[in-house]
Each structure stands twice: as C-alpha cells, then as structure tokens.
Amino acid sequence: MEPDRPTAFRFEGRAQAADAGETLLQHLSRRGLPILQRSIRYHRPRAPLCGIGHCTSCLVRVNGQPNVRACRYVPSPADSVTLSNGWPSTRYDLMGLLDLVFPRGLDTLHGFRRPAWATPWYQRVVRRLAGYGPIAPDSPPTVPSPVPAVELDTLVLGAGPAGRQACTRLQEAGRAVAILDRGPIPAPPPGVTLFPRTTAVFLPPPRSGAGRPFEMVTLEEPDHGRLVRATTVIAATGAYDASLLFAGNDRPGVMTAEAALAMAPGDRSPPFRRALLVGGGARAAEMLDRFGVHTEAVVAPGAISPEVTRRASELSIPLYPRTLVIEATGRSRIRRVRLRARGGGAEFSVSVDAVVLAHRRLPHNQLLFQSGAQMQWRGTAGGYFPVLGPGSQTSVPGLYAVGEVAGFADGVAAEASAFAAADAILGRSVPPPVERAPDGPHELEGYYRELLTIPTGWQKQVLCPCEDVLVREVREAVAHGYRGLEVIKRYTGLGTGLCQGRYCLPDGLLLLSILEGRPPPEVGYIRQRPPVIPTPLGALAGLPVPASEGG
Ligand code: FES
Known part of the structure; x- marks a missing residue:
C-alpha cells in the first residue's frame, strides 16, 4: 500500500x-x-x-x-x-x-454608551484594538438544504472506555444503539451506529409523553448540524485537566496534561526541555511515565501519592508536596517558577520552560446541567456531578451518566457504572448506587486562601484566559457588593468566552467561596446555555423545528 x-x-x-x-x-x-x-x-x-x-x-x-x-x-x-x-x-x-495607555485593559464590554449612534463605531474600533482580529469575510447567502431528524433508541454521548462498554453491552443484547464523539471513535463496538467528530451541543430537558423524549442538536465539525431524537441517552462525556491560578499562569509554556500529550503524540518529544509537573495523584503519575525525563520537579497543592513518589525517586526528581505555585516569569516563554511551602515556608524557585498541570480532573458536565438533571457539588472532587440513582440513572428519567462525568475516575468503577446503565435500559436488575466517601472541602480551597494573601506585584493572575478577566477584577467586583457566580459572570465577562467557562468557572467558584465567606454550593453556578462548543448558525439553518418548539 x-x-x-x-x-x-x-x-x-x-x-x-x-x-x-x-x-x-x-x-x-x-x-x-x-x-x-x-x-x-x-x-x-x-x-x-x-x-x-x-x-x-x-x-x-x-x-x-x-x-x-x-x-x-x-x-x-x-x-x-x-x-x-x-x-x-x-x-x-x-x-x-x-x-x-490602558493599564486596566480596553473595556470591550461596558464603554461608550452615549451617544447611541456612535456605539457600533466605537465597538468596531475597540474590538480591533483589543485584539479580536477582523471578522470573517461575507459569504454569499445560501438557502439551507433541509436536514431530516435522526431517530434513535439509545444514544451514547462519548466514546471513551465507559461509553464504549455501555454501547457494547446494549448492542450484544440486540438493542439499536448509536455513539457519538468529538474525535474519531477508536475500536468501535461492532454493529453500533457511529457519529465520529460529532458533539452534542444542546440537550434540553426531555419532552414528557413523547415516544423519543430526548431531542438534541449535534454538530459534526465544521458545520454539519443534526437534530437527533432518542428514547434514552447515556452521558459518557468524560473529564478534562483543569487550569490553576498563579501569577503569570497564562504565560506560554503553562499547559494542561492534555495539551502536553496533544503536542507530543506517540513517543515524540514534547515542546519543552524541563517542566514543572503540578499534581500528586494518578494523573501526575501518568505524566511522569510519559514525560519523566523532561520533568524538573513535581509540586502538589496537597499530599503526593506513593505512586508518584516511587516514579519520581526512580528518576531522581525532587518532590514538593503541599507547596504553593506563586508565580511564573518569562515573557514569550516561562523561564522560572516561584514556589513556597504552604503554611508560611521559605520561598524558592525552579528554572523550567513549562508547567504541566495534572492536579485536578473536572467533568464535562455542561449537557447534564442543560438537561435539568439534579447536580451536586462534591467538595473533595471540586466539581458538580449528577445525583445518581440505581443503574447510573440521573434525576431525569431516561438519562444516565457513566464514567468520569459521573465521578467514577477509576477504570473498574467506570466500567461498573457503564454496565449498570446498560442493564437498567435493558430492564435487568441493577446494583444499588455506589456509596460515596464522606465529602469535605477541596484541597484547593485552603490552597487558594493562602495564595490570595501573597502580593503579586505587577504580574497578572488570569482567571478567565478567553476574556482576559483577572483575579483582581473579581476581587474588586466582590468589594463593590456583587455576589454569586452568575452575577460576577455578567459583570466581568468571566465564563463568556469560547471555552464556555470550562477553565475559569471551577476556579472562579472556589475564589468566590473564599471572598464571599460561604461554601461553593451557596455561591451557586451559572445557567449553562447552549451550545457547549461554538456552533456556526449555518449548521442549524436546515434543521427541522424541534417538536418542543411546535414543529
Ligand atoms: S489548545 Fe487548542 S483550543 Fe486549547
């Protein structure tokens, strides 16, 4: 060939x-x-x-x-x-x-309200100056071709291990099942309908009394929309590596574990020579396996697991448990990171050209919020997860959640949750819901409380990299009396960028919890609006009107 x-x-x-x-x-x-x-x-x-x-x-x-x-x-x-x-x-x-000239940044949200006729002109100029770049050239108007709705029995959202296991179980029992994933679908279960490179961008609450109550919009990138109707849905959307607050945390070289892996596929060398690895758990151990020879030191907000300790000592990599990452310096590439042992220890620094973040995994839970599923803050995991009944069933009848998005990070537990969901759909007996360990505060709560007492000088701590919202701006908003994540979002623009809040809202929630002096669930969350990834309007133009809208 x-x-x-x-x-x-x-x-x-x-x-x-x-x-x-x-x-x-x-x-x-x-x-x-x-x-x-x-x-x-x-x-x-x-x-x-x-x-x-x-x-x-x-x-x-x-x-x-x-x-x-x-x-x-x-x-x-x-x-x-x-x-x-x-x-x-x-x-x-x-x-x-x-x-x-504008040390507090150009105000692209609030400025120049009067006279009204000048506002569009002002917006155009200020957005170009701010760095948005020119908008797309006009393309000739086209009449969209109608795209028929796709009718399915069970749709699995996500083709990670848990999604594929649920799919296989259902397919083996003779159930018509389909699976979608934003990437290619590796090792697809035989006989299953596949929607690779496709994302469910909107999952509204189900229509009561309808034969196929779930009516969702999917996007096959770049611009192929579909309206999908399904009887049951299994959310297996997985989790992602979170960001971390410190001064200079947006400097080139600061990246999540997923970014490091994306830039170094297979056994290719990563685009860094010596990295500071942040994290003390299973994800950090994985990164040591992959990038150990490129790791200068391991630092963790809390304890470091024996697994990470063993791997690091084999490679003579120093470990810094319970240590604050205070600041990364270097202009077009980080050169040095300032650290301090928690509890008022002495400051020291390490020379590195990258910081790889592997300290926290967060669920891709946006669709669950949209669907109206009851969500629960789990402090120890530091995120919102669905409340589950027997058979991995959420509070929305017919909607199941399995794997990491449901809080099952460990492979055995994730598989059990996938099989439980499939068995519940097949009408088989299912085990009772898994007993969770007692909850407590997330380790970053105390960590950030300590970090906030350290002056950052001229360096910026970026809370929302998409919209350039700084920690300082959120502190000022709270000082002016604004309260709650939704209100802060509207006031500062936090969470309104292309990532739809994935990277800023989890840290924003912990930050507000500290600044407002109340636990994260009381700070509330945002209203999760569709779409979950940017979707061109043209992709939606030929879709049938959803039945819930009178179509
Ligand atoms: S690195 Fe490509 S979207 Fe984040």
Whole structure:
C-alpha cells in the first residue's frame, strides 16, 4: 500500500508539509512551542493551554475564516493558514503598547454608551484594538438544504472506555444503539451506529409523553448540524485537566496534561526541555511515565501519592508536596517558577520552560446541567456531578451518566457504572448506587486562601484566559457588593468566552467561596446555555423545528 503522502499547505506564507492526519498544532510543535495568539484586552502572548479544542489559545485563520483551532484542524492540501491577531506578529505585538495607555485593559464590554449612534463605531474600533482580529469575510447567502431528524433508541454521548462498554453491552443484547464523539471513535463496538467528530451541543430537558423524549442538536465539525431524537441517552462525556491560578499562569509554556500529550503524540518529544509537573495523584503519575525525563520537579497543592513518589525517586526528581505555585516569569516563554511551602515556608524557585498541570480532573458536565438533571457539588472532587440513582440513572428519567462525568475516575468503577446503565435500559436488575466517601472541602480551597494573601506585584493572575478577566477584577467586583457566580459572570465577562467557562468557572467558584465567606454550593453556578462548543448558525439553518418548539 502506498504510504500516506504529506500534506502541502502554507502557514504565514511559508510552504509546509504536514504528516497525513497530523493536526496543525502537532505539526508546528515539532519545532518548539508555537505562540499562535495574543490575548484580547491585554495582548498577552498565548501558547496552547488545553490541547483538546476548548480554550482560545490556538486560534488561527484558515483561508480567511477566523477562530479555527490549531489543535483540532488537520490541514488540507493548498490551505492557507495565517495568525489571527498580533501585529506584526504574535511574538512581538506592537498593539501591546496600548497596555501602557490602558493599564486596566480596553473595556470591550461596558464603554461608550452615549451617544447611541456612535456605539457600533466605537465597538468596531475597540474590538480591533483589543485584539479580536477582523471578522470573517461575507459569504454569499445560501438557502439551507433541509436536514431530516435522526431517530434513535439509545444514544451514547462519548466514546471513551465507559461509553464504549455501555454501547457494547446494549448492542450484544440486540438493542439499536448509536455513539457519538468529538474525535474519531477508536475500536468501535461492532454493529453500533457511529457519529465520529460529532458533539452534542444542546440537550434540553426531555419532552414528557413523547415516544423519543430526548431531542438534541449535534454538530459534526465544521458545520454539519443534526437534530437527533432518542428514547434514552447515556452521558459518557468524560473529564478534562483543569487550569490553576498563579501569577503569570497564562504565560506560554503553562499547559494542561492534555495539551502536553496533544503536542507530543506517540513517543515524540514534547515542546519543552524541563517542566514543572503540578499534581500528586494518578494523573501526575501518568505524566511522569510519559514525560519523566523532561520533568524538573513535581509540586502538589496537597499530599503526593506513593505512586508518584516511587516514579519520581526512580528518576531522581525532587518532590514538593503541599507547596504553593506563586508565580511564573518569562515573557514569550516561562523561564522560572516561584514556589513556597504552604503554611508560611521559605520561598524558592525552579528554572523550567513549562508547567504541566495534572492536579485536578473536572467533568464535562455542561449537557447534564442543560438537561435539568439534579447536580451536586462534591467538595473533595471540586466539581458538580449528577445525583445518581440505581443503574447510573440521573434525576431525569431516561438519562444516565457513566464514567468520569459521573465521578467514577477509576477504570473498574467506570466500567461498573457503564454496565449498570446498560442493564437498567435493558430492564435487568441493577446494583444499588455506589456509596460515596464522606465529602469535605477541596484541597484547593485552603490552597487558594493562602495564595490570595501573597502580593503579586505587577504580574497578572488570569482567571478567565478567553476574556482576559483577572483575579483582581473579581476581587474588586466582590468589594463593590456583587455576589454569586452568575452575577460576577455578567459583570466581568468571566465564563463568556469560547471555552464556555470550562477553565475559569471551577476556579472562579472556589475564589468566590473564599471572598464571599460561604461554601461553593451557596455561591451557586451559572445557567449553562447552549451550545457547549461554538456552533456556526449555518449548521442549524436546515434543521427541522424541534417538536418542543411546535414543529
Ligand atoms: S489548545 Fe487548542 S483550543 Fe486549547
């Protein structure tokens, strides 16, 4: 068979040849950490943070279309890729001089309300200055072709191990089942209908009395929408690596474990030489297995597990349990990280060119919130999880949650939850719900309380990298009397960026809990609005009107 040929395309006018199937980010990372973006408002250089297509740190323009994520985009022959913003480049951005004039950032949300006729003009200018980049060129209007609704018995959302196990169990019992996933579907269960590269972007509460009560909208990227009706739904949407607050936490080189893996597929070297690994649990152990020779030190907000200790000592890597990450310094790439033992210990620093975050996994729970499922704050895990009955059933009849999104991180427990959901759908007897360990505060609550007492000087602690919202702004909002996550969101813009709050809201919740002096569940949460990933309006144009809307 002929080997896959490289793809020839252009990046910033220069000819490139990417391996077949390689994402743009993987291609560019071969030559080091790419800086693809300047942040809006503060023009801060940004390199990939998440690696899974949710943050705003790798947006490029492809053939003139903005907001294409380099970590998900696979170049096609003859594509022309350019950077979105930054002038003359993302590495040296003269627009950053504006920050000397507007040290608190350009106000793209509130400014210039009067006279009303000038507001659109002002908005256009200020958004360009802030770094949003030009909008997409107009394309000729088209009449959308009608797209029929897809009717299904059971739809599984997510093709990780738990989703596939539930699927296989149902299919073996003769049930018609389909599975979707935002990426390709590895090792698909035989006989199952597949929707690869597809995301459920809206899962409203079910219609009572309907034959197929779940009526959801899915998006096959880039722009193929579908209306899907299903009798039962299993949410197996998994979890992701969270961000962490410290001064300079958005500097190029700070990345989640998922981003490190995305930039170094297989056994390829990562785009860093010596990293500080943050985390003391199973995820950190995984990262040591993969990037041990590139790890300078391991630091954790709390204790470090024996598993991590054993691996690190085999590689003579120093360990710093119960230690604060105070600050990362270095302009276009981090050079040094300042640390301090918790409880008022002495400060010290390590020279590194990356910080890999592997300290906390959070559930992709947006669809569960949308569906109206009852959610519960679990302090020890630091996130909201669905309240489950027997058979992994949520409080919404016909909606099940399995695997990491349901709080089962361990493989055995995740498999048990998947089989329980499948058995419940098949009408078999199911075990009672798993007894949870007693809850308590998350270790980051005390950690952040301590961190907030340390002055950050001129350095910025970025809470919301998408919208450049700083910790300082949230503190000021609280000092002005604003209370609760939803109110703070509306006032500061926190959680309104492309990641839909995945990276800022969990830390924002802990931060507000400390500042307001009340537990996280009392701080509340935001109203989770659709879509869960950016969806072009054209993808929705040909869909049937949902029955719940009178169609
Ligand atoms: S690194 Fe691509 S979206 Fe986050």
